[in-house]
Amino acid sequence: MVLTNVKQFASEMNLTPERLLEQLRAAGVSKRSSDDTLSAQDKSQLLDYLKRSHGAREDSGITLTRKSTSEVKKADGGTVTVETRKKRVVARPEDAPRVEAAKPAEPAPVAAPVVEAKPEPKPEPKVEIKPEPKPEPKVEVKPEPKPEPKVEAKPEPKPAVRPTVASILTPEEIAAREAEEKRQAAFRARQEALMREKIEREERRQAAKLAASQPAPVVEAPRAPEPAREERGPRPAGDNRGPRPAGDNRGPRPAGDNRGPRPAGDNRGPRPAGDNRGPRPAGDNRGPRPAGDNRGPRPAAPGVPGAPAIPATVAGRPDAKKGGGGKKGGDRWDDNKKGGRGLKTKGGDAGNDWKSRGGKGRHKQGNNQHAFQTPTEPIIHEVLVPETITVAELAHKMAVKAVEVIKALMKMGMMVTINQVLDQETAMIVVEEMGHKPKAAQADDPEAYLDVTDGATVEVVEQSRSPVVTVMGHVDHGKTSLLDYIRRAKVAAGEAGGITQHIGAYHVETPRGMITFLDTPGHEAFTAMRARGAKATDIVVLVVAADDGVMPQTIEAIHHAKAAKVPIVVAVNKIDKVGANIERIRQELVAHEVVPEDWGGDTQFVEVSAKMGTNIDGLLEAILLQAEVLELKAPVDSLAKGIIVEARLDKGRGPVATLLVQSGTLKKGDVVLAGTAFGRVRAMMDENGKAIDAAGPAIPVEILGLSDVPQAGEDTMVLADEKKAREIALFRAGKFRDVRLAKQQASKLENMFAQMTEGEVQTLSLIIKADVQGSYEALAGSLQKLSTDEVRVSILHSGVGGISESDINLAIASKAIVIGFNTRSDAAARKLAENEGVDIRYYSIIYDAVDEVKAALSGMLAPEKKEQVLGTVEIRQVITVSKVGNIAGCMVTDGMIKRSASVRLIRNHVVVHTGELESLKRFKDDVKEVKQGYECGLMLKNFNDIQEGDQLEAFEIVEVARSL
Template identity: 75%
Template sequence: INQVLDQETAMIVVEELGHVAIAAKLDDPEAFLDESATQSEAEQLPRAPVVTVMGHVDHGKTSLLDYIRRAKVAAGEAGGITQHIGAYHVRTERGMVTFLDTPGHEAFTAMRARGAKATDIVILVVAADDGVMPQTREAIHHAKAAGVPIVVAVTKIDKPAANPERVKQELVAEQVVPEEYGGDVPFVGVSAKTGQGIDDLLENVLLQAEVLELKAPEDAPAKGLVIEARLDKGRGPVATILVQSGTLKRGDVVLAGASFGRVRAMLDENGKPIQTAGPSIPVEIQGLTEVPAAGDELMALSDERKAREIALFRQGKFRDVKLARQQAAKLESMFDNLGEGTQTLTLIVKTDVQGSQEALVQSLVKLSTDEVRVQVVHAAVGGISETDINLAIASHAVVIGFNVRADASAKKLAENNGIDVRYYNIIYDAVDEVKAAMSGMLAPEKKEEIIGLVEIREVYSISRLGNIAGCMVLDGIVRRDSQVRLLRNNVVHWTGHLESLRRFKDDVKEVKSGFDCGLTLRGNNDIQVGDQLEVFEIKEIARTL
């Protein structure tokens, strides 16, 4: 009873009952997309180039972009990987340029693997005092595999140890030959501090764009690419879209991967509401039913019923593929574990956004060796829940939280069952630590210890002091010299120090669990009632994993 029969079995049953069975042809709703794609014959107009900035960690990618935007966002970012893909466009005297700031090259690869071509030109950032590093080589391989022209930005040329000539020699060894050596790659020396060479860099990018003759229709239904997607507690699924052709309008019905919806709100990169977005413009949209995957194609459709049908059809397909993968993984691990001496390091990965999840999982799985396999049994976006800890108990896994935290019940369950939960805010730190664990070389190292949890119950605004938080210490202790992390819905929003700590009107050094206190955060006024502050100290202890 209630069992779904396949078509062949159903036909046999019908014939057994003395009727004539006619096999119905199952329509593939995707065919509708092919039909609608051929109908658009709009005029092709020039569009802005989409530029991806790539290079080794800490070589100054974000600082360079920030100088171009004239914004000072870079100082607060954790060195390592840009955690959320930034997408923004800038206007220059010669035209507009759209920049993508990728979270490492893994996400870039993941997008390419889905057949998505997001970028027209790559700016390869190499520090003049550091030269070619492993990730620089990786970036070159990705750019060449995607067939994208490269412009080299040699950063930090204002530093005393800068040696741009050495950089050129090293890049020639990687088959990136500068124009003055008879190659076709422009080299531009830049400094994000003084602004030296920035105009020259933009000039070279726009020259490359002219050669590419980039065009796209404007008067057509929008098509684009999901650059980033996440689940926002207040706004639902939110996706950063790069419009590639046509014009996306507020109110459009869109299909993105296995999700669909009507664009309820559309924001530009500065968070301002806009009504339309043309080719090469990045926007953040709300109104989708699910969180799409980074690299999914987005298209505007005229028929909402058709969009729903295609989305449900794709969800079914994705579900089948996922089940097949899980089945294969079970069999794989069964046979693999029969092999002598193979150790498996099982991980559960939770991150704040989709792009970080893909980047982290791929980086970790790549660490597998003949002796030790890294197996990610579950990876998802959002805070660490009891379900994750239960899965960790069942699969003897280590839980990795990237820019997210475990809720109170999950923490308790993890402590009671001895589950190792690790928190990171830099992808390379997580990768390095897992690598060290696999090598069995966990030397004593600096590690943070969470010593308290504080909840903001009231927010008072005082003109000369800014926002003051009226708090209750829920757990442990808060010390004036400790570092704190601001958590909103279990997602890290800010990390820094306390500016002041008071009980009633007295300045105090510490406040223990069960007591209330007033505090201010150094350089941060963005606090809300219900936010939590995780208090931590950096200690040097022997590590185990």
């Protein structure tokens, strides 16, 4: 058995440890501190003490039961015996004067329940043996408080209860309870006031309706003859059809009739002689009851102005119809329980919503009298909207029907179904439109575990680390050559086309310390790579060629560095060239807020030559000096964190990621989480391909063992639990997919016109496979920029690794071109592509890929039509031939005229007609063309208004190929 100490037991009992220690000492259990253990015997001893000190629980009420038997007449003349039983619990008030609230319960046989609740009251059983009506009304009118105080005084734990409550509860808790009781009392009073106001309004409405429906009730008064009332009048004593004496519902009724109105004060007692369909006197059970008891008689309802009084003769009319108010307000199972299920009989009314044969309209109207409902304002919900949510879930969160949400979306131009997924932005707009308050929900995702682990990290000692330096600049300004000289390696010669197309990560040992370099591409297509390099770096070395000056990618690199708030060191390269102009470079950089130190700024300028090795040591000194100013530190003895610099899919080794460790130590065998990829580090190598077992801060490494190729730029961290890493990675992948699907806008109204014109746009479908993740990202971005309004590039699939058979199958189905960037296809894919005629293009330089795709898009453009003038003809004679028309004798003054050409007729330098030639002849022969200096005869098609001196201009339409 697990032992608990005093502190834990106190938290379970919602007590302070000090308070529990006091109670334990009072119970005889000696415990000194909150760390002492408690056994089961100690707990039972404490429980016995508390039971003794608090005393036995006092009965909180008196139970009253009532049983009555009646007969209901059936339609076929038979009768059905109905036994009615009622049970009622009267709450016993603490003060003696409030006992009067239990008056209305007296008409029922009280004897049996009182014997059950309290064994002493002897006068009550006597009432049961001798059912005389006189003593019982006395009990009703004047309930003597003597037996009640005796019953209350018998258990005398009250004086002991209060001290024990005070001993258990603190004064603040007692004050809080008293405040809560006061608040509830005020709330009950407010509800009762609202109830009274509602009932008064309802009575006024009913009175006005009654006045409208009975315009002349006095006229019917003579129809109630006196003998008829005598026939149904009081029965002799002993007849069991009369009213029973008060207190007993089983004996014979005395003379009288229980169908008359009841006397004031109780709506359950016998009515005096008369008819129970008349109005009740004061004490009508439709008015508000006095506060404190909802079972007692209601006081007289306030008079309603304008309500007509119903004479007693009308009320006692023997031929009055069934289904009036008396049946409904008379013998019911429970007079304060509206809507209770009654007995349904054929031709009768059960007093509820069950339909009966007679009085349909009035019964239905009477039974629809609801209890008072507090008027409510429109409820405004605060709706938590996750990243994706279905229409049905959104409607449930707003407590409305899904149809209302669908209507709101249709008004916004979205045709949706109940199960359609909405993105967060659209859902929040819908919530606002429907009058609620949207709030972006914090997803209950496993990634919260990462924040918890970060917060729970033990403080570790931070140590100095080497700086991470990113080399940036325009293409061909000598960034890689500069690094080559520093590393004494030949990297630039190995790059395709002599330009860098990957991020390279290296660390260099210098006499003053180690420096980690990141080499970024300078080509405009690699913007994302440069942004990642600036994000992961401490210092940016901006390389500018002295003979070329500041170029577009130089300006972009400055913007990246400023956005990442990273200091810049300018390296002016190629100072050994003849056209070097260093002052011009300084002026151009000052225009972009990069001010040299000798001009009053904070940027170091170093003049170097990567080819000759001039002043390389000065550049390293400047870098290390800047690093000392930054005071770079990182924890070493902790779980590693870093950033993915580059990632690729190796055919033999699987996903390979270049990771820059930013803090902690990465070890072989650690569980790594990088975006949607996770895995255990199976192997770790430095930039030279040498296997290593651990890597500290600012060290770039290549790791193997991830489940997938991660996105470049993803934050990476080491987790202690592989199961948790898998859970987070799968959750991220699912969330990414859901968000992508939710943002598809295929059915939105605003995109309808774009979809209608999509058929006119020529599309070039491409599948891109590259060697590393950054390369296909840059290539895909460059190719998509070539899209225009007439032609566009659609990248169906892009990824890292070789071209596989599945890529060829996708290209066959979509009629796409496959582009391999620094990759090759395997034998099966190559054979399938040859058989199916799929075009595979291989590139190693990004320029070539962009240029060829641009040429292909240019070929898809519709050719441009241009007008080419062939020559000019002068009309010198007009010959009119019957049934043929006018024939023009002409001289070709310039160029030539063709039979197939179009012509313009120009008269006084104004174009009169544009058309075609009907015929072209020289002498009597038809010819195809006539050149300059020759005469010819011609006729215009469907045009005869030609005159001497007119000119004809011959031209033809030529299609010219367009280019992007």
